[in-house]
Amino acid sequence: MTTPAPATITCIYCRQVREPTREHVLPRSLGGDLVALILCKDCNSGRLSRLDQALAERSFVAFSRIAATPKDAFDVQLGGEHFVQEGKSGLVLEVALINGVSASMLPQVHVAVVGETNHVAIVTADVSSLDRLHAFVTKKIESGQLRAMHVKLGPEAAGPTARLVMHRERDGFIRAQTDADARNAIEVLEKDWASAYKHHVALITAGNQQAEVQSIPQPSVRVNLEIRPDDVNRAVAKIAFNVLAARVSPEFALSPEFDELRKYVLGEDIRHRSDLGQDEVAVDLRFVTQLPHDTAPLVPTEEHAVTISYVHPSLFAWVTLYRTDNFVVRFGDISLSENVLAVHEFSSVRTGNAALDVAETIQRMTAQVEHHGK
Known part of the structure; x- marks a missing residue:
């Protein structure tokens, strides 16, 4: 009883x-x-x-x-922000550190400015992630909420390209080094997202490996953890x-x-002690x-x-x-x-x-x- x-x-x-x-x-x-x-x-x-x-x-x-937590137990993730540079594209990508200290790619869209031209690069680990990213970004644009997304400026380790990152099923943020870069990325996505997505899907359908960033073997990850x-x-x-x-x-x-x-x-x-040394933490x-x-x-x-x-x-x-x-x-x-x-x-x-x-x-x-x- x-x-x-x-x-x-x-x-x-x-x-x-x-x-x-x-x-x-x-x-x-x-x-x-x-x-x-x-x-x-x-x-x-x-x-x-x-x-x-x-x-x-x-x-x-x-x-x-x-x-210590195996993948078949439950999902765990290290807090903070973590980055890895992909060799082929040179993009600095947002990753999550998860079970087994493995790097999991976060769905993201980069807007790189080359001269006066904006280049949109969609980065996902698999087609399922691509579908979720497409639904997320499309909804933000259609509802007028893209400009209201949280903007994170820096750090330098995040690389120079502005990007939209989806880090939860219904949540994401804009990363950029400056406010101007963030605004430009938002404007480009509002204007060109549909065509960029269609082009990306066409490359995948054609078997073009440059359309996707596959898993990165033994990546060197920059850990940014407070x-x-x-x-x-x-x-x-x-x-x-x-x-x-x-x-x-x-x-x-x-x-x-x-x-x-x-x-x-x-x-x-x-x-906290009042006599902390220069390198001591309170x-x-x-x-x-x-x-x-x-x-x-x-x-x-x-x-x-x-x-x-x-x-x-x-x-x-x-x-x-x-x-x-x-x-x-x-x-x-x-x-x-x-x-x-x-x-x-x-x-x-x-x-x-x-x-x-x-x-x-x-x-x-x-x-x-x-x-x-x-």
Whole structure:
């Protein structure tokens, strides 16, 4: 018999009594499939909404994510903007970095100015992408929305040609180096899109390989990715705190000793040093420490694991993501009657999660020590 969900809960972050939401204890974007009623909708869709994305798409963990997630699991993508130069045409193309660190061509239309002549180049990975691009651009033109599309200027790595890029099914943008280039590309597409598309299709029908850019073997990709360390660390702290609430109890997570961590995760109390050096990045390091890449996990795992440990007077969590990315999270000081060791392991492809018992934990840790001792 399924227990009905409560109408209200006390949210472990804002501590308000509100309607609950199904929170993925470990973000679903990282493969998590364990849900718990520990957050309110306001926190989950408001102040905390961007943290999971920062960790999954705009962090060093994001590189592990796209490398470790197989194509038959679910689609993943690195955040930011990425470019590769195609050898035959010389065009700098927009690509997405996806599962297996492979470059996926985004459907795009380039407008290159040679002298006083505009040349339109349509670039797609396959005919299906071409059909979707055609429908997208045609609709934008016919509805008069082409001029309202978001314009991105630069970076220099994007190359000199202005282009329209379709990066979602119903969304796209104009890329150019200057406003004048963007306006010219829009005017050219409004005037010449139909004829350029027909010419492109005719070349494909005739078997002209110049009509399409095929997959680029082992491309050299320019990665343009903004990382926000505070958001990344807050996301890791949120994972640890979620596991504490789900594994121990929501009531324990509501202890006042964790109020400082709570405010930090919510973004209410972010502190930066005033004496930063010229090459230092402002980041609040009071609660989260990222360990060197490829540090051995505290409890050996091939996927994700969170280990909660209490040694008087402090409660900590060791968070391991994709085996190679390790963080230590300090919850705070609290007085407990005994030491604590609790481990929860998560799949990275949504195939399960499990609490490890003490025997399994000790066995894994002992095997790791013996392996390194050989």
